[in-house]
Amino acid sequence: MIAASDAQLSRAKRVMQALKQHELTIATAESCTGGVLASILTDLRGLSHVFECSFVVYSDQAKCDLLGIDRVLVTNFGAVSREVAEAMAGGALRRSRASIAIAITGFAGPGGEGDEEGLVHFACARGQSLRHREKHFGPIGRDRVRRHAIDSALDLIEEAIAG
Numbered sequence: 102m103i104a105a106s107d108a109q110l111s112r113a114k115r116v117m118q119a120l121k122q123h124e125l126t127i128a129t130a131e132s133c134t135g136g137v138l139a140s141i142l143t144d145l146r147g148l149s150h151v152f153e154c155s156f157v158v159y160s161d162q163a164k165c166d167l168l169g170i171d172r173v174l175v176t177n178f179g180a181v182s183r184e185v186a187e188a189m190a191g192g193a194l195r196r197s198r199a200s201i202a203i204a205i206t207g208f209a210g211p212g213g214e215g216d217e218e219g220l221v222h223f224a225c226a227r228g229q230s231l232r233h234r235e236k237h238f239g240p241i242g243r244d245r246v247r248r249h250a251i252d253s254a255l256d257l258i259e260e261a262i263a264g
Contacts (some may be wrong), residue, residue, distance in 0.1 A: 103244045105141045109251055113141050117148040117257055119262050121199070125227075127258065128199035129155045130168060130189040132180065132206040133221060134247050138254055154200035158189070164206075168192030176213045181206050182232050186222035201227045201261050203254050207236075210243040220249050225257040231263075232257055 105113070120127055129139045139155035143150075158164045161175045170188045178184040189204035207221030219238035224231060236253055238246045 102208050102258075103137055103247050105137075105144075105251065106169065106248070109141065109248070109255075110144070111251075112255055114145050114148070116258050117142060117151050117227055120146050121148060123262055125200040125262065126151055126153045126198065128153045128193045128197040128202045130202060130204040131155065131157050132159055132164070132189075133209040134205050134254075135159065138205065139205070140252045141251065148161060154193075156193055156196075164189060168196060168217045180215070180232055181208055181212075181220060183222055183224070183235065186224035187226075187231055187233060189219075190224035190226040190231065201258065203258055203261075205254055207246070207250065207252055209246040209250070218248050219247065221253070223250075223253055223257050224260045224261070226255075227261040227264075230233075230261065232260055246264035249259070 127230045136157040161180050163173050164170045188204050190202045190245050193202035204224045208216050215225040221236045223234040238249050250253050
């Protein structure tokens with residue numbers, strides 16, 4: 102597992118404090134980051150009550166079973182797509198008691214033929230509001246893609262808190 106930088110830990114703490122201040126809770130739905138974001142958010146002393154739960158859904162089947170995503174959506178658009186990221190965030194929100202859900206799905210390393218290494222989709226749901234980001238980090242290696250993905254996820258969470 103990658104280790105978060107001091108800057109990421111400091112930023113994550115600020116995000117969690119903002120969630121606490123606004124009386125919000127968070128759930129994560131992670132694929133290519135494999136639970137790294139949840140690990141960072143739960144490493145923060147005194148803020149654990151802000152973290153609701155995490156879904157680490159690496160396989161297509163897990164995305165469908167645990168988050169309630171329609172298999173047709175994954176088949177038609179692919180697991181690494183805007184549509185699936187948004188469905189992951191919505192599923193995490195519906196299947197938890199969290200106020201905000203962040204989803205991450207992408208290709209952290211080399212994928213199959215036609216897969217773009219470093220392509221990551223993010224979605225953040227809060228109530229009826231849904232935000233999406235698509236990032237093209239390039240073939241920079243699994244750890245670096247994951248590190249950049251954490252930063253992008255924190256950006257979206259901050260936007261969702263701000264409303």
